[in-house]
Amino acid sequence: MIGERGAAGSRTPGTATRGETVPTVPPAETAARRTAVDVTALLERGRTLATPVLRTAVDRLAPPMDTVAAYHFGWIDAQGNPTAGDGGKAVRPALAVLSAEVTGAAPETGVPGAVAVELVHNFSLLHDDLMDGDEQRRHRDTVWKVHGPAQAILVGDALFALANEVLLELGTVEAGRAARRLTTATRALIDGQAQDISYEHRDRVSVEECLEMEGNKTGALLACASSIGAVLGGADDATADALEKYGYHLGLAFQAVDDLLGIWGDPEATGKQTWSDLRQRKKSLPVVAALAAEGPAAARLGELLAADAKSSDFENFSEEEFAARARLIEEAGGRDWTAEEARRQHTIAIEALDAVDMPEQVRARFTALADFVVVRKR
Amino acid sequence: MIGERGAAGSRTPGTATRGETVPTVPPAETAARRTAVDVTALLERGRTLATPVLRTAVDRLAPPMDTVAAYHFGWIDAQGNPTAGDGGKAVRPALAVLSAEVTGAAPETGVPGAVAVELVHNFSLLHDDLMDGDEQRRHRDTVWKVHGPAQAILVGDALFALANEVLLELGTVEAGRAARRLTTATRALIDGQAQDISYEHRDRVSVEECLEMEGNKTGALLACASSIGAVLGGADDATADALEKYGYHLGLAFQAVDDLLGIWGDPEATGKQTWSDLRQRKKSLPVVAALAAEGPAAARLGELLAADAKSSDFENFSEEEFAARARLIEEAGGRDWTAEEARRQHTIAIEALDAVDMPEQVRARFTALADFVVVRKR
Numbered sequence: 001m002i003g004e005r006g007a008a009g010s011r012t013p014g015t016a017t018r019g020e021t022v023p024t025v026p027p028a029e030t031a032a033r034r035t036a037v038d039v040t041a042l043l044e045r046g047r048t049l050a051t052p053v054l055r056t057a058v059d060r061l062a063p064p065m066d067t068v069a070a071y072h073f074g075w076i077d078a079q080g081n082p083t084a085g086d087g088g089k090a091v092r093p094a095l096a097v098l099s100a101e102v103t104g105a106a107p108e109t110g111v112p113g114a115v116a117v118e119l120v121h122n123f124s125l126l127h128d129d130l131m132d133g134d135e136q137r138r139h140r141d142t143v144w145k146v147h148g149p150a151q152a153i154l155v156g157d158a159l160f161a162l163a164n165e166v167l168l169e170l171g172t173v174e175a176g177r178a179a180r181r182l183t184t185a186t187r188a189l190i191d192g193q194a195q196d197i198s199y200e201h202r203d204r205v206s207v208e209e210c211l212e213m214e215g216n217k218t219g220a221l222l223a224c225a226s227s228i229g230a231v232l233g234g235a236d237d238a239t240a241d242a243l244e245k246y247g248y249h250l251g252l253a254f255q256a257v258d259d260l261l262g263i264w265g266d267p268e269a270t271g272k273q274t275w276s277d278l279r280q281r282k283k284s285l286p287v288v289a290a291l292a293a294e295g296p297a298a299a300r301l302g303e304l305l306a307a308d309a310k311s312s313d314f315e316n317f318s319e320e321e322f323a324a325r326a327r328l329i330e331e332a333g334g335r336d337w338t339a340e341e342a343r344r345q346h347t348i349a350i351e352a353l354d355a356v357d358m359p360e361q362v363r364a365r366f367t368a369l370a371d372f373v374v375v376r377k378r
Numbered sequence: 379m380i381g382e383r384g385a386a387g388s389r390t391p392g393t394a395t396r397g398e399t400v401p402t403v404p405p406a407e408t409a410a411r412r413t414a415v416d417v418t419a420l421l422e423r424g425r426t427l428a429t430p431v432l433r434t435a436v437d438r439l440a441p442p443m444d445t446v447a448a449y450h451f452g453w454i455d456a457q458g459n460p461t462a463g464d465g466g467k468a469v470r471p472a473l474a475v476l477s478a479e480v481t482g483a484a485p486e487t488g489v490p491g492a493v494a495v496e497l498v499h500n501f502s503l504l505h506d507d508l509m510d511g512d513e514q515r516r517h518r519d520t521v522w523k524v525h526g527p528a529q530a531i532l533v534g535d536a537l538f539a540l541a542n543e544v545l546l547e548l549g550t551v552e553a554g555r556a557a558r559r560l561t562t563a564t565r566a567l568i569d570g571q572a573q574d575i576s577y578e579h580r581d582r583v584s585v586e587e588c589l590e591m592e593g594n595k596t597g598a599l600l601a602c603a604s605s606i607g608a609v610l611g612g613a614d615d616a617t618a619d620a621l622e623k624y625g626y627h628l629g630l631a632f633q634a635v636d637d638l639l640g641i642w643g644d645p646e647a648t649g650k651q652t653w654s655d656l657r658q659r660k661k662s663l664p665v666v667a668a669l670a671a672e673g674p675a676a677a678r679l680g681e682l683l684a685a686d687a688k689s690s691d692f693e694n695f696s697e698e699e700f701a702a703r704a705r706l707i708e709e710a711g712g713r714d715w716t717a718e719e720a721r722r723q724h725t726i727a728i729e730a731l732d733a734v735d736m737p738e739q740v741r742a743r744f745t746a747l748a749d750f751v752v753v754r755k756r
Contacts, residue, residue, distance in 0.1 A: 157534075190443075190535050
């Protein structure tokens with residue numbers, strides 16, 4: 001599918017600068033519909049509904065796991081003192097409570113789903129950070145760094161179990177269906193992490209492989225978030241599947257933007273180092289798309305990255321050395337290709353909503369959240 | 379409850395030798411009932427029914443997780459060649475399929491439950507071995523040792539997710555109830571591991587704390603195994619709770635025997651080193667019971683273990699030094715106390731069955747399996 005769109009190298013290098021977002025070009029009527037939606041309020045609603053329930057669930061964990069989890073969520077610091085905590089973008093809870101409204105149910109119906117999805121997401125972060133050796137997340141030391149590897153494994157396991165508990169204790173047929181869909185998403189998440197790890201040891205990863213991995217790591221859980229409230233509200237499988245399709249492609253759009261920010265993002269906004277993904281030798285979309293292109297920039301990039309993989313001095317590379325690699329990726333068309341891919345996935349996501357009968361206000365909100373995910377700086 | 383039974387030191391030291399089992403003293407009528415049951419056939423039935431479904435489930439994992447899991451289960455060696463594999467005692471699958479018969483259902487009804495319980499059990503082994511740094515299990519290198527820590531985490535996560543999937547894809551109300559009980563058991567399992575880790579860093583652990591930890595680590599999942607088939611067969615909550623009580627106390631009896639074998643077991647039979655638990659400084663039941671006793675042996679043991687905890691030469695201790703500690707545990711009454719505890723828990727387990735209306739043959743089989751668990755050499 002991606003291959004049909006031609007080699008990335010056929011595009012001219014973009015001229016966008018650091019931290020720029022990916023503007024979508026929606027049709028006029030869509031744009032008009034979106035202006036009616038206050039996205040900030042929508043995100044705030046999800047956060048306000050889900051966070052107290054999430055905190056109550058985490059409080060069920062036996063010490064010291066409750067404290068370790070509270071640290072991970074940013075509710076306390078490493079010394080155990082309460083913190084304000086930025087809480088992240090909270091797109092998933094917003095989607096979960098919004099999806100309940102598809103069925104005409106109250107947004108509250110989606111809350112156990114929102115909480116379960118957040119628990120699974122954070123289970124995967126705890127384990128992935130340890131597996132990947134990542135020492136920082138959201139400007140803070142990761143759990144394994146502060147509390148040790150055993151606690152990162154254990155609390156991750158506990159959050160995963162808690163996610164199922166929160167759903168299954170509802171005791172309804174709908175909750176069983178929601179738990180099943182969440183389990184499928186979790187298996188995809190794990191598959192994606194397995195692919196991510198295996199790709200690290202390979203010289204070349206195709207664009208298709210990269211998209212499959214990102215679909216598993218990001219698409220599957222966003223798909224579940226976008227449908228789980230509807231499932232809890234009694235939606236049929238066709239409705240849930242269509243909402244999952246929206247979430248899955250939104251996840252791919254989100255990840256494409258993330259991959260752009262991982263190279264060209266503004267460190268002030270992202271909280272990551274400059275050229276973050278290049279420093280980690282991540283085979284992200286812009287990189288694999290550039291390597292798949294033809295022409296001198298792609299060839300030169302391939303040589304450089306192959307040499308980098310063997311270099312013992314990689315850790316000491318200068319800003320300029322990373323900047324040179326970023327320029328080659330851009331010249332080979334990897335940046336433009338990825339921006340275009342974000343727009344393409346965004347469009348598929350919104351079109352998936354056409355298959356679902358829902359109140360127009362709810363549809364407008366889904367659309368506005370999709371725009372928010374694609375047009376961002378962090 | 380344990381405290382009421384008096385200080386362990388009040389008993390005279392036992393004279394049992396290495397590898398001896400814990401004989402129970404069942405009433406005559408129970409003994410007669412048991413002779414009618416072929417335990418070997420019962421275990422074989424559970425294994426024969428569950429293993430093919432377990433293997434099919436594990437085959438669903440994406441590479442390389444399927445291979446890593448197959449290695450863990452003992453189906454292939456580290457090079458990927460098929461092995462005979464001893465498969466363990468298979469008490470849990472036998473209990474799960476047997477419990478389906480409580481409701482009059484076919485044993486096959488319990489199979490998804492048996493498979494889900496085995497998946498959760500093995501998820502916990504994969505993660506615990508890594509957290510505890512254990513390099514050997516069932517005479518073989520552990521997964522993290524062969525395939526690395528990341529695969530141990532990842533495949534553990536995948537088995538946990540698969541356990542839920544196997545149940546929830548049945549799509550029935552009963553499966554939802556079974557999944558909920560399995561989740562509760564899994565949370566207990568995780569709590570137990572958290573306690574186990576925290577106790578390692580403490581000088582003293584009480585008998586009550588040790589029993590609570592063992593109830594979580596061993597009792598909870600055996601409780602689930604003993605009831606999950608019945609739940610899938612449509613048993614009401616009271617029946618499931620009574621079967622869980624049987625399994626929980628059977629788990630405590632099992633663990634008490636395990637703790638005896640961990641010190642006095644025959645290495646040929648257990649596959650572990652001599653004085654295995656003492657070498658690992660495990661605060662198992664015989665140790666904590668001995669330390670809780672009064673008298674010179676308990677006092678001397680306390681001094682020795684406190685010094686051992688600080689010793690830099692512990693790794694090089696001779697056979698005789700461990701034997702001396704084992705003798706003190708026995709003299710302080712820790713061995714006899716633990717054997718008596720195994721018998722006591724075994725009795726509670728069997729009495730729990732009285733609350734359930736079930737075919738007499740099924741009851742006899744539960745009783746025979748309880749005897750098997752307590753009277754064993756490995």
